[in-house]
Amino acid sequence: MLALIAVGAVAWLLTDRLVSETEEVATSTGEVLIATQQVSASFAEADAAAVSVHLAGADGNREQRRLFEQATDRATSSLERVARLVGDDERSHEALQDIAAATTTYAGLIEAARLASIEELPGADAMLRQASSVNRSEISPDVQSIADWARARFDDQTSSVWYAVAIILLVIAVGVLLGAQFMLSRWFRRLINVPLVAASIVMIVLLVLSSRGFATQQQAFDDAQTQAFDAIQISEQIQQSAYRHRALSTTAVLDGSAADGLIDLESALEGSGLLAQARDAASSDRERAGADEVIARWTRYVDENRRSQDALGRGDVAAAEAITQGAANSAFNGFNTTVEAALLDNREQFLNQLQTASDSLQWLRGLILGGSLLAAVFVWWGFAQRIGEYR
Amino acid sequence: MKRLSRRSFLASSAASAALLGLPGCVGGGVAPEAVTSSGLVRVLNWTEYLDPELLPTIEAQIGDTIVYQELWEDNYGGQDLFGPQWDIVTPTNWLAAQYIQDGSVQRLPLEFIPNHKNIDPVFLTNGWDRGARFHMPWQSGITGIAYDPNLTGRELTSV
Numbered sequence: 001m002l003a004l005i006a007v008g009a010v011a012w013l014l015t016d017r018l019v020s021e022t023e024e025v026a027t028s029t030g031e032v033l034i035a036t037q038q039v040s041a042s043f044a045e046a047d048a049a050a051v052s053v054h055l056a057g058a059d060g061n062r063e064q065r066r067l068f069e070q071a072t073d074r075a076t077s078s079l080e081r082v083a084r085l086v087g088d089d090e091r092s093h094e095a096l097q098d099i100a101a102a103t104t105t106y107a108g109l110i111e112a113a114r115l116a117s118i119e120e121l122p123g124a125d126a127m128l129r130q131a132s133s134v135n136r137s138e139i140s141p142d143v144q145s146i147a148d149w150a151r152a153r154f155d156d157q158t159s160s161v162w163y164a165v166a167i168i169l170l171v172i173a174v175g176v177l178l179g180a181q182f183m184l185s186r187w188f189r190r191l192i193n194v195p196l197v198a199a200s201i202v203m204i205v206l207l208v209l210s211s212r213g214f215a216t217q218q219q220a221f222d223d224a225q226t227q228a229f230d231a232i233q234i235s236e237q238i239q240q241s242a243y244r245h246r247a248l249s250t251t252a253v254l255d256g257s258a259a260d261g262l263i264d265l266e267s268a269l270e271g272s273g274l275l276a277q278a279r280d281a282a283s284s285d286r287e288r289a290g291a292d293e294v295i296a297r298w299t300r301y302v303d304e305n306r307r308s309q310d311a312l313g314r315g316d317v318a319a320a321e322a323i324t325q326g327a328a329n330s331a332f333n334g335f336n337t338t339v340e341a342a343l344l345d346n347r348e349q350f351l352n353q354l355q356t357a358s359d360s361l362q363w364l365r366g367l368i369l370g371g372s373l374l375a376a377v378f379v380w381w382g383f384a385q386r387i388g389e390y391r
Numbered sequence: 392m393k394r395l396s397r398r399s400f401l402a403s404s405a406a407s408a409a410l411l412g413l414p415g416c417v418g419g420g421v422a423p424e425a426v427t428s429s430g431l432v433r434v435l436n437w438t439e440y441l442d443p444e445l446l447p448t449i450e451a452q453i454g455d456t457i458v459y460q461e462l463w464e465d466n467y468g469g470q471d472l473f474g475p476q477w478d479i480v481t482p483t484n485w486l487a488a489q490y491i492q493d494g495s496v497q498r499l500p501l502e503f504i505p506n507h508k509n510i511d512p513v514f515l516t517n518g519w520d521r522g523a524r525f526h527m528p529w530q531s532g533i534t535g536i537a538y539d540p541n542l543t544g545r546e547l548t549s550v
């Protein structure tokens with residue numbers, strides 16, 4: 001009986017740990033993974049808008065200024081969400097502090113560049129380039145690090161094998177009970193001891209329900225991974241390549257000379273590259289339609305950007321600036337927002353599946369503890385009955 | 392707005408510019424992936440924003456019956472007053488934002504709206520519906536003006 005209580009207690013502890021980890025995946029790790037990508041997207045949009053405002057010259061560009069402010073607000077809001085969700089992960093908090101400092105520097109440089117541009121002071125181009133550099137070399141790597149750590153936690157938490165140990169313990173408990181029943185019937189010629197049979201049934205039911213709960217949890221994790229998270233990761237890679245493309249292009253316009261490296265980035269995205277992979281990873285017609293829109297908008301952006309680069313090649317810097325702050329910028333925003341929307345679609349799916357994983361185990365803790373105690377009571381009753389008969 | 396818009400309506404509306412742009416408050420709650428047709432599309436619009444004589448043409452194109460009423464007015468209380476039975480309604484953007492935020496509308500079935508990719512990016516960057524997944528812009532910024540050159544006797548190039 002004591003062994004049965006011990007088995008129940010250990011199985012309960014293991015399940016409790018598993019439930020806690022699953023809840024953390026659903027409410028923290030998964031959200032952090034999404035929020036870090038929204039930070040990257042928002043800074044890219046802010047960068048694109050800041051360049052447009054700058055290239056518009058002294059007159060500025062109120063619409064792009066509005067977009068810049070909204071994008072930095074969204075980035076800040078996403079960072080605050082990451083800070084709330086990341087828990088006690090010290091590395092992530094240190095990285096967040098660095099990002100906060102870099103964001104202040106970034107916003108300051110953008111504002112200084114804008115004022116210098118309005119006042120037609122020298123150095124505005126350099127400040128804008130420096131701001132983009134802060135974004136690329138300080139903010140983005142830190143955001144990426146937080147995402148990588150969250151990913152490692154996600155892998156760790158979703159591959160926990162505690163459920164297997166709990167199942168093995170329950171199987172052992174069922175085996176011991178059946179063995180006891182067999183021994184009783186053999187040694188004492190008692191065909192059946194009703195309380196022991198009841199205890200066995202309780203443990204078998206526990207075993208079946210636990211197995212089903214764990215199987216549902218694992219299936220939900222697998223679905224979250226294959227139906228949503230893979231697509232999220234591809235979206236992230238698309239964003240990173242697209243932002244590099246955009247940064248190279250705008251820097252080239254500021255420098256007045258055609259950019260290098262654009263073709264390589266376009267190759268990484270087009271053909272059978274990342275955009276096609278995103279379409280292949282889509283799990284429904286709706287997601288495929290979203291992926292098709294991303295491809296269409298990327299093609300538009302590349303076409304507009306090519307016009308700008310061609311103008312630079314001809315030495316027509318004014319035309320290149322006009323296209324970059326106008327049509328190319330608009331097309332890039334369309335592309336970037338569409339990727340972000342696809343990401344949000346996957347986010348909902350991802351978080352729903354993680355919640356399913358968490359829900360599938362909620363009832364299991366109480367069931368294992370209560371079931372084991374009930375089985376123990378039956379065992380005590382069974383042996384008490386046998387001892388009474390012996391006397 | 393609890394019911395989904397109709398497959399054929401949305402597919403055909405891609406070719407029907409007049410209705411394609413309606414702010415698509417389509418259905419309620421989080422989007423299920425399947426869209427089924429009951430043969431009926433219920434549209435609630437502002438007064439005199441659409442020529443009702445176009446409706447038979449659109450019905451013929453989409454193969455569904457359109458229940459069309461011109462009762463919409465943001466200040467009447469929108470869906471609270473008119474109920475959830477409409478497939479497409481046309482609130483002004485501030486009210487559309489509110490509907491989206493409180494979860495009253497469903498995600499657009501992009502698979503039936505091939506023209507979604509042609510929405511001007513300026514309408515994709517709204518903070519309340521990034522990427523225009525829950526609404527589509529219509530009559531934004533300026534009221535559309537149509538004319539029949541046979542009646543005016545000349546092309547109108549300015550107003």
